[in-house]
Amino acid sequence: MTEQWLPPIYRDGDVVFILDQRLLPHREVFLRCTMAKQVVNAIRSMAIRGAPAIGVAGAMALALGARTILAAETQTFRQKFIRMCEQVRTARPTANNLAWAVERVYSVVVENPGATVAELQTLIQEKADELLREDVATNLRIGSWGCKVIPHGARVLTYCNAGALATADYGTAIGVIRSAFAVDPTIQVFSCETRPFLQGARLTSYELMRAGIPVTLITDNAAGSLMQQKRIDVVVVGADRIAANGDAANKIGTYTMAILAKTHDIPFYVAAPRSTIDPSLPDGSEIPIEQRDPKEVTHFQGRPVAPTGVNALNPAFDVTPNKYITGIITEVGILAKPYGKAIRKALEE
Numbered sequence: 001m002t003e004q005w006l007p008p009i010y011r012d013g014d015v016v017f018i019l020d021q022r023l024l025p026h027r028e029v030f031l032r033c034t035m036a037k038q039v040v041n042a043i044r045s046m047a048i049r050g051a052p053a054i055g056v057a058g059a060m061a062l063a064l065g066a067r068t069i070l071a072a073e074t075q076t077f078r079q080k081f082i083r084m085c086e087q088v089r090t091a092r093p094t095a096n097n098l099a100w101a102v103e104r105v106y107s108v109v110v111e112n113p114g115a116t117v118a119e120l121q122t123l124i125q126e127k128a129d130e131l132l133r134e135d136v137a138t139n140l141r142i143g144s145w146g147c148k149v150i151p152h153g154a155r156v157l158t159y160c161n162a163g164a165l166a167t168a169d170y171g172t173a174i175g176v177i178r179s180a181f182a183v184d185p186t187i188q189v190f191s192c193e194t195r196p197f198l199q200g201a202r203l204t205s206y207e208l209m210r211a212g213i214p215v216t217l218i219t220d221n222a223a224g225s226l227m228q229q230k231r232i233d234v235v236v237v238g239a240d241r242i243a244a245n246g247d248a249a250n251k252i253g254t255y256t257m258a259i260l261a262k263t264h265d266i267p268f269y270v271a272a273p274r275s276t277i278d279p280s281l282p283d284g285s286e287i288p289i290e291q292r293d294p295k296e297v298t299h300f301q302g303r304p305v306a307p308t309g310v311n312a313l314n315p316a317f318d319v320t321p322n323k324y325i326t327g328i329i330t331e332v333g334i335l336a337k338p339y340g341k342a343i344r345k346a347l348e349e
């Protein structure tokens, strides 16, 4: 493919542009955001999604919002900015990266008590830009560590979209695949469609095709059978929040893939930046799981696919216990069991 890559989010002066992922793969449309609430709406409605991407978007929302705060005194600015931080932080509940990014941006205010309002607004913008650049660099490092676990000619299964679209660029799980493909063009990918939002069908297939990486789309239900037939060599997925013991929340259905991989003796890797790790949670049982509109299950593109009035549940994430995870690929290396110790060390680096 020769098309130019579309960044999922970028800033041009006073405007933040967000590629509307709800319209992919059929239409490539950028939302033009000049106000914090537009970015927050884009996060809530999943125009932008994926843990690191919503972290970066959250930071950009704060930069736009900080500019609109009317305050002569730093103290007044600070109070209003704290309220704004809370609105951004709660736009989606599961991904740790969003709260992490808000905290990083807010630290600018704490670390510069003598700054004027105008200076703080500039510093906040600079921090948001820094988080965007940092995310790309982090993903490149995840890729260079992760490619070591992809065997020559591997058939890699991935779930959801943990690619460039889910980050500032390059991707985490797909970053690993990109990096492996750069040295071994014989690898190929199986992308699960990922019901109900179809991140795998709509986004991962699109992204891999644009990158020229061979991809085969399968239904989520086909994964077990392919594993049974020895047609999958390794599984690599992303994560939204990783507890202190290595339990990892990711898109609903990831847990099923992990158990299938274990049953068939296939290595199962989680690729994620350290900003996804939440050391305050001892294990995965307390990771907040977003419950989304049941209409995403009962309808497809606005058309009902189930009887009117049927009860439906739509948990957006599940938690994979650490025992099913072969390794956690981060920007500072591949963490191995026991994860508690490895995670503590990684967070100190």
Ligand code: MRU
Residues within 6 Å of the ligand: 049, 050, 051, 052, 095, 159, 160, 161, 162, 163, 166, 167, 171, 172, 173, 199, 237, 238, 239, 240, 250, 251, 252, 316
């Ligand atoms: O609901 P989404 O699309 O935001 O869920 C995204 C995922 O579950 C990804 O796998 C995860 O955020 C990792 S992205 C690098």
